[in-house]
Amino acid sequence: MDIKRKIEIANEDTTNRLIQGDPVLVDIAPAGEVIPGLEDRMVLHAGPPIEWDRMCGAMQGAVIGMVLYEEWANTAEEARKLLENGDIKLAPNHHHQAVGPMAGTITVSAPVWVVENKAFGNRAFTRQVEGRQQFGDYSDEALDGLRKWRDVWAPTLTIALEKLGGLELKPIIIQALQMGDEVHNRHHAASSLFANKMAVGLALADLPKDAVLPTLYYITNHHLIFLGLAMASGKAISDAAHGIEYSTIVTAMARNGTEFGIRVSGLEDMWFTAPAPKIKGLFLTGYNDDDAGLDMGDSAITETVGWGGFVIGGAPGILSLVGGTPDEAIAYTREMRKITTAVHPTYLMPALGFVGASMGIDIRKVVQTNISPIIDTGMAHKDPGHPIIGAGLVRAPMDCFKQALIAFGNKYNGR
Amino acid sequence: MDIKRKIEIANEDTTNRLIQGDPVLVDIAPAGEVIPGLEDRMVLHAGPPIEWDRMCGAMQGAVIGMVLYEEWANTAEEARKLLENGDIKLAPNHHHQAVGPMAGTITVSAPVWVVENKAFGNRAFTRQVEGRQQFGDYSDEALDGLRKWRDVWAPTLTIALEKLGGLELKPIIIQALQMGDEVHNRHHAASSLFANKMAVGLALADLPKDAVLPTLYYITNHHLIFLGLAMASGKAISDAAHGIEYSTIVTAMARNGTEFGIRVSGLEDMWFTAPAPKIKGLFLTGYNDDDAGLDMGDSAITETVGWGGFVIGGAPGILSLVGGTPDEAIAYTREMRKITTAVHPTYLMPALGFVGASMGIDIRKVVQTNISPIIDTGMAHKDPGHPIIGAGLVRAPMDCFKQALIAFGNKYNGR
Numbered sequence: 001m002d003i004k005r006k007i008e009i010a011n012e013d014t015t016n017r018l019i020q021g022d023p024v025l026v027d028i029a030p031a032g033e034v035i036p037g038l039e040d041r042m043v044l045h046a047g048p049p050i051e052w053d054r055m056c057g058a059m060q061g062a063v064i065g066m067v068l069y070e071e072w073a074n075t076a077e078e079a080r081k082l083l084e085n086g087d088i089k090l091a092p093n094h095h096h097q098a099v100g101p102m103a104g105t106i107t108v109s110a111p112v113w114v115v116e117n118k119a120f121g122n123r124a125f126t127r128q129v130e131g132r133q134q135f136g137d138y139s140d141e142a143l144d145g146l147r148k149w150r151d152v153w154a155p156t157l158t159i160a161l162e163k164l165g166g167l168e169l170k171p172i173i174i175q176a177l178q179m180g181d182e183v184h185n186r187h188h189a190a191s192s193l194f195a196n197k198m199a200v201g202l203a204l205a206d207l208p209k210d211a212v213l214p215t216l217y218y219i220t221n222h223h224l225i226f227l228g229l230a231m232a233s234g235k236a237i238s239d240a241a242h243g244i245e246y247s248t249i250v251t252a253m254a255r256n257g258t259e260f261g262i263r264v265s266g267l268e269d270m271w272f273t274a275p276a277p278k279i280k281g282l283f284l285t286g287y288n289d290d291d292a293g294l295d296m297g298d299s300a301i302t303e304t305v306g307w308g309g310f311v312i313g314g315a316p317g318i319l320s321l322v323g324g325t326p327d328e329a330i331a332y333t334r335e336m337r338k339i340t341t342a343v344h345p346t347y348l349m350p351a352l353g354f355v356g357a358s359m360g361i362d363i364r365k366v367v368q369t370n371i372s373p374i375i376d377t378g379m380a381h382k383d384p385g386h387p388i389i390g391a392g393l394v395r396a397p398m399d400c401f402k403q404a405l406i407a408f409g410n411k412y413n414g415r
Numbered sequence: 416m417d418i419k420r421k422i423e424i425a426n427e428d429t430t431n432r433l434i435q436g437d438p439v440l441v442d443i444a445p446a447g448e449v450i451p452g453l454e455d456r457m458v459l460h461a462g463p464p465i466e467w468d469r470m471c472g473a474m475q476g477a478v479i480g481m482v483l484y485e486e487w488a489n490t491a492e493e494a495r496k497l498l499e500n501g502d503i504k505l506a507p508n509h510h511h512q513a514v515g516p517m518a519g520t521i522t523v524s525a526p527v528w529v530v531e532n533k534a535f536g537n538r539a540f541t542r543q544v545e546g547r548q549q550f551g552d553y554s555d556e557a558l559d560g561l562r563k564w565r566d567v568w569a570p571t572l573t574i575a576l577e578k579l580g581g582l583e584l585k586p587i588i589i590q591a592l593q594m595g596d597e598v599h600n601r602h603h604a605a606s607s608l609f610a611n612k613m614a615v616g617l618a619l620a621d622l623p624k625d626a627v628l629p630t631l632y633y634i635t636n637h638h639l640i641f642l643g644l645a646m647a648s649g650k651a652i653s654d655a656a657h658g659i660e661y662s663t664i665v666t667a668m669a670r671n672g673t674e675f676g677i678r679v680s681g682l683e684d685m686w687f688t689a690p691a692p693k694i695k696g697l698f699l700t701g702y703n704d705d706d707a708g709l710d711m712g713d714s715a716i717t718e719t720v721g722w723g724g725f726v727i728g729g730a731p732g733i734l735s736l737v738g739g740t741p742d743e744a745i746a747y748t749r750e751m752r753k754i755t756t757a758v759h760p761t762y763l764m765p766a767l768g769f770v771g772a773s774m775g776i777d778i779r780k781v782v783q784t785n786i787s788p789i790i791d792t793g794m795a796h797k798d799p800g801h802p803i804i805g806a807g808l809v810r811a812p813m814d815c816f817k818q819a820l821i822a823f824g825n826k827y828n829g830r
Contacts, residue, residue, distance in 0.1 A: 178732045179604050180595045180765065189594050192607040196635040199614035203627050212618050220611040316765035317593045326766050350595065350731035351741050351766060 003246070003412060007364075010246035014265050015341045015360040018249075018305055021237030022119040025167040025229060028158040030150075032108030035096050035125050039108075041072060042089040046104025046298040047256025048271040049092050052083045056257035056276075058293045061136030061384025062103030063090070069133075069143050070107050076138060094252055094263070098125040099235045099298035101227060102134040102380055103257070110146065111154035115169065115232035117240050124235035128154070129227040132387040135380040136293075142387070148214075156215040160201030167197055169233050174346050176226070177307075177357070182315035183230045184299060184308030185322070185376050185391060190226035195219040227299065234301035241265055248408060249341065250361040253304050253373065253396055257296035257380065262400045264363055267411065272404040274397035279379050281392015282323045293382040295394050300375045306344055306359025309374035309393065310336045314349030321391045322376045332374045332393075333358070339365040339373065363408065366401040418661070418827060422779075425661035429680045430756045430775040433664075433720055436652030437534040440582040440644060443573040445565075447523030450511050450540050454523075456487060457504040461519025461713040462671025463686040464507050467498045471672030471691075473708045476551030476799025477518030478505070484548075484558050485522050491553060509667055509678070513540040514650045514713035516642060517549040517795055518672070525561065526569035530584065530647035532655050539650035543569070544642040547802040550795040551708075557802070563629075571630040575616030582612055584648050589761050591641070592722075592772070597730035598645045599714060599723030600737065600791050600806060605641035610634040642714065649716035656680055663823060664756065665776040668719050668788065668811055672711035672795065677815045679778055682826065687819040689812035694794050696807015697738045708797040710809050715790045721759055721774025724789035724808065725751045729764030736806045737791045747789045747808075748773070754780040754788065778823065781816040 031038055038044065043066050045059060055063065060083075067079035067088060082088050093100045100106055104127070112125040127134075128149045132142035161167060172193045179189035198219055202212050219225055242251040247265035254261055261273040276294035283289070302308040312318060313333030316326040333352065337343070341360030348354045361373055372395040379390040446453055453459065458481050460474060470478065475498075482494035482503060497503050508515045515521055519542070527540040542549075543564045547557035576582060587608045594604030613634055617627050634640055657666040662680035669676055676688040691709035698704070717723040727733060728748030731741040748767065752758070756775030763769045776788055787810040794805040 175603070178595060180593060188590070189604055189607070192604070192611055195611045196607055196614070199611065199618075200628070200631050200635060203614075203617070203624065203631050209618065213615070216615050216618050220615060316768075319765060320769065326768055350734060353731075353741055354735065 006246040014241045014247040014249040017241035020119045023115045023169040023233035026116045027114035031112045044093045044106040047254045048261030050256045057383040058136030058380035059103040059257045062105045065133045065138035066105045066107045099231045102297045113232045115236045117236035120240035124232045126228045126232040135388045137387045156211045159205045163204035164201040180317045184302040186318040187226040234305045237305045253300040254298045255295045272400045274399035279392040279394045283390035287389035293380045306357040311357045314351045363401045363404045372396045421661040429656045429662040429664040432656035435534045438530045438584040438648035441531045442529035446527045459508045459521040462669045463676030465671045472798040473551030473795035474518040474672045477520045480548040480553035481520045481522045514646045517712040528647045530651045532651035535655035539647045541643045541647035552802045571626045574620045578619035579616040595732045599717040601733040602641040649720045652720045668715035669713045670710045687815045689814035694807040694809045698805035702804035708795045721772040726772045729766045778816045778819045787811045
């Protein structure tokens with residue numbers, strides 16, 4: 001069998017695994033209890049591996065935030081010293097079955113969503129999504145959101161989820177795609193549907209009002225609460241499609257704010273990286289282009305499985321956040337068809353006549369067409385200490401795909 | 416001042432009132448306690464006035480259903496006799512500050528949504544929306560849904576609503592229009608958002624689990640629960656714009672399954688009617704075009720205030736229910752701009768670049784352009800005894816608008 005045919009078979013398998021992925025929320029638990037290899041005095045971060053001194057400002061701020069949150073240090077100065085001395089371990093989420101939004105920082109005591117891919121049995125983990133600490137803000141107010149999640153919201157939801165016996169996420173994602181969500185940065189519908197389900201779980205549990213009420217307020221007013229669930233779903237789906245020999249399909253796109261990295265199913269756990277690109281988008285009041293950090297976060301796992309920028313044509317509501325016109329959004333979505341292996345049979349977009357989401361990014365097609373995956377994303381400040389400053393659109397750097405294709409040739413040619 | 420200028424001023428006033436309408440859910444209560452003029456042994460129905468023997472099959476079936484539900488008769492035969500003998504009064508919802516979906520039947524013991532237009536102080540009422548009795552099905556199973564609403568769901572929601580101190584509906588409608596609802600037959604988003612608000616109300620109330628749980632299941636799984644709220648909102652909004660001298664703006668479109676009728680702000684409570692049109696659409700399994708009754712229901716009050724068919728271009732998800740393509744849907748929505756007086760400042764459609772909903776149907780523009788309002792709607796059987804059979808699109812009959820324009824001339828010319 002020639003290599004072309006081997007790739008064809010491998011990619012079909014990879015694509016089918018991506019299509020069949022069936023994420024179910026099975027638990028919410030402290031990261032240290034569930035994430036393999038996560039140790040005390042260790043901070044997981046977004047993107048490919050990176051050392052403290054090469055981290056961008058926002059990621060440094062977020063890491064400092066986690067060190068303070070875990071009370072490994074009492075001041076930002078102390079935290080910074082620990083980090084400079086290498087007293088805190090750093091590792092990418094992706095090396096621990098996890099993903100995280102923006103800086104993506106996860107530490108032992110932070111409760112994470114535990115999502116199981118029921119079709120293949122593997123699990124993935126993501127932290128809570130909020131608008132401050134994960135963007136580099138380590139103020140006490142920012143950390144207070146993490147503490148409320150740890151002490152009230154997450155434990156309460158854990159009990160509600162137990163009462164429900166887990167929660168199937170694929171049906172919610174399918175519905176949300178027909179309700180104007182693109183399942184990366186717009187989660188109005190999915191979050192609302194999720195809250196509907198959890199409200200039932202909370203009613204089933206016999207919990208005190210002072211746990212139920214703040215939790216209900218939190219989940220019914222947090223338009224992005226489903227982002228964490230979408231990311232864990234994306235990771236659980238793509239991990240089950242990773243490690244297939246001869247496959248040229250991308251199984252991770254992730255950024256640490258300094259570098260953009262991709263992983264490919266047939267290329268083991270190698271990262272192919274390029275400098276993180278600048279985002280083109282809209283800024284929140286008080287911020288402008290000069291403040292912007294570079295592309296950051298594991299959230300591009302959603303584009304990796306066919307959501308986000310890949311279905312933005314079906315979710316024009318997000319354009320008020322990221323900029324652009326409905327026609328441009330539809331054009332992006334149609335363009336992604338050219339670099340992917342399939343359209344999903346149930347992730348449908350009404351605005352495009354109920355066509356399925358394009359998915360299965362093929363590094364060969366990306367290089368051949370010179371069309372790079374489009375990602376919609378939040379924006380962090382270039383310096384530590386700030387909350388979210390805006391959102392926009394960005395293209396994955398072409399160089400990552402070229403490097404991957406060369407590595408693929410090196411590995412498989414002449415075998 | 417010439418008549419043209421008087422009309423201009425009147426229409427501006429009417430339009431502003433439609434724009435400012437601010438519907439708030441203030442109560443859920445048995446119809447007999449809140450609807451002015453609703454008596455015992457009286458059935459309110461959709462559309463313009465109609466006598467029993469001219470009612471279509473579906474409406475007759477629905478009226479029989481209400482007579483059985485109120486236990487004014489024990490069998491359909493008994494009910495039919497009472498109705499034939501004139502022992503049950505019949506009156507249009509619109510004559511009682513009310514509207515109703517499909518046959519639209521309301522009787523004393525049926526709990527109704529009570530919506531107040533906070534901008535002007537007037538109230539409107541609508542019954543529960545379901546898929547059987549309101550379509551003419553008077554089986555015991557169909558009536559059981561009405562009984563559960565009366566005995567469990569409505570009383571429980573009433574207490575939850577009290578705890579919330581009422582519920583603002585305009586913010587939900589604004590959000591839903593950006594989440595793929597057209598706020599007539601697609602209410603996935605609005606219903607989900609509504610359920611989340613009510614879940615908080617239920618948690619605030621100290622109610623037994625056997626009331627809370629079935630009610631939460633009901634509201635979190637009823638994709639059309641918001642239709643009743645949208646209809647009462649539409650009626651509350653349009654009533655506040657009714658009765659303005661010299662105004663040529665439509666304040667009601669309603670159908671009884673036999674006739675389609677409109678009312679105009681400057682023409683008091685006159686109805687201008689034409690035969691109810693046939694609907695073009697899609698059928699549920701087991702039904703076809705030969706089964707279809709004609710256009711029925713007060714739900715076109717939603718189009719009257721700028722939702723439904725008028726914003727269908729922003730809600731392509733509904734096309735799986737009513738048929739057609741996204742391009743056709745956008746064309747309908749753009750076309751409605753030609754027969755209306757304004758675009759709403761906050762009812763925005765992302766798919767059309769965040770343009771506002773066209774609203775304020777001007778009978779002069781309809782006649783001049785020969786463009787009739789487009790309505791998306793459910794379909795009932797032509798015979799009594801059936802649940803919903805499909806959904807589709809329909810145009811308001813041009814003749815209603817021509818008659819109204821002639822009546823307008825007769826009333827105002829030469830004054």
